[in-house]
Amino acid sequence: MVTVRRRLSLWDEPRPAGAPPVGRLDWLLVGTYALAVLVEGVLRPGLAWRYPVMALALLLVPALPWRRDRPLVAALVGWGVAGLLSVLQLTRPAGDVGLDSMTAVLVLLYSLVRWGSGREIVAGTAFVTVVVALGMYAASAGGAELFGGIALLLFVVALAAVFRYRADLWRRQQREVRNEERVALARELHDTVAHHVSAIAVQAQAGRVVAGVQPDKAAEVLAAIESEASRTLSEMRSMVRVLREDEAVAYAPQRGVADLPALARADAMPVVDVSLDGPLSPLAPPVDAALYRMAQESLTNAVRHARGVTRVGIHVCREGDVVRLRVSDDGQTDPGAAPEPGFGLLGMTERAHLLGGSMSAGPGPEGGWVVEAVLPVQALA
Structure with a gap:
């Protein structure tokens, strides 16, 4: 069977x-x-x-x-x-x-x-x-020729099968990485929506009290509720294709661009410099969280894998309707080196694509390794 x-x-x-x-x-x-x-x-x-x-x-x-x-x-x-x-x-x-x-x-x-x-x-x-x-x-053909010919054919077939199923395994691992990124984004969406809905509930409770004492203030409360609801719906639409598998119980907002300076350090090797330019708020929460996660992942890769690295720079700037992240280091790179297809890079690329942006990684023009990501200020609806 x-x-x-x-x-x-x-x-x-x-x-x-x-x-x-x-x-x-x-x-x-x-x-x-x-x-x-x-x-x-x-x-x-x-x-x-x-x-x-x-x-x-x-x-x-x-x-x-x-x-x-x-x-x-x-x-x-x-x-x-x-x-x-x-x-x-x-x-x-x-x-x-x-x-x-x-x-x-x-x-x-x-x-x-x-x-x-x-x-x-x-x-x-x-x-x-x-x-x-x-x-x-x-x-x-004699016995030796027959054996040699059959062995050669079996070797060719086995070699092709190995490369075929190795590539299939790699594609499955890529799909798993994409699914993990979708789950992570869905959890962040859950946290963001829960945060907004909590704020709406508090404002609605306050509005009910105000309406009985100061009816003219009720309109302001309703406007605030409408604003919060619109933002919540926008975030939900931006992640409509994300499938969420596990329950998330933490309702605290995710770390974002404002938390990047905490990654800076000058008292250990490598030195980490963080610079933020331009008006970086308000950003859509998925974009805000993605920028922090991508910067953190790039810094981790530089510390773990870059040879002879002494300094890592994290730079975030806003350019119109997009925000650009650049993480560079001064480590040693081989001429013509290409980015290794690691799952960290795959995850960052998938996250950027889900939000309507792009990401690239490779040797910098002046040496070292450079990771660049461009994300829209507002995530794809």
Whole structure:
């Protein structure tokens, strides 16, 4: 039963996402293969049906760039050519009709397992198995050759499967990070709404008392209640797509930009400088909390991971309808370094996108590491 279930799950498995488009390396592979076929076809001694064999081998050229978009078609074309060459070998046992450059079909087998759907993998590997058996028979392969060929094919299939499921695991971890960020934002929304609703309840109670003594003051209380209610609805709309899973019981407002100076320090290494420029209030509570969380996470990353860091700068400024956060350090970075795809960076990026902003991280123009985030003053409705 376990074997049947595994087969069914493979059969129903869709193609993995994220297949890269055709690029320079693909065209380099195509050019290298075509050149290898031409050189080997012309110079190899004792090659039977030289030019028909070269023409058949060149049929792989259009299949190589297709190998990710159409993995089954590419595998059928490439391994079909290998099968035809095996048939030619059977019709002329005294001659050699094989080209070493035809080992490029292993690339097509790898792409089939790496990028194909479950049904494509099953159909394609069955076809490859038949072609390999035909080739072994045509070449009258001995025990050592048979074992080596099967081992090579299994190695290619295993390598493709490892990279396929490793990428799938990475995508699942990314989804978990996004879900955690949504939960965190939902909790902050819960806290903010609870805070506003508490204020509305207090004002409503006061309004009921005032209405009996000073009726003219009741209008002011109602206006204040209307303002609080409008702000609460705005915050709820800004996070309408956030799913909240756990109950949060703390009703205290989240830390925000006003709390960033508490991160500054001058009596320990690295020194942390915090500067706030421009009118930074009022900010939407999710944006305010996100700026603090992103600054805190960036500072933690700098302290833990930056090499030789002595100073970290946190700068927040408002530019029209957006607020910009910049966290930089003077640590050592390798030339051309790219940000590691850590879950901290993924979480900050997801948080910025949820609020309608953007975030980037990478080496600074003057060295060190720089994290920059741009968020709207008011979160996306």
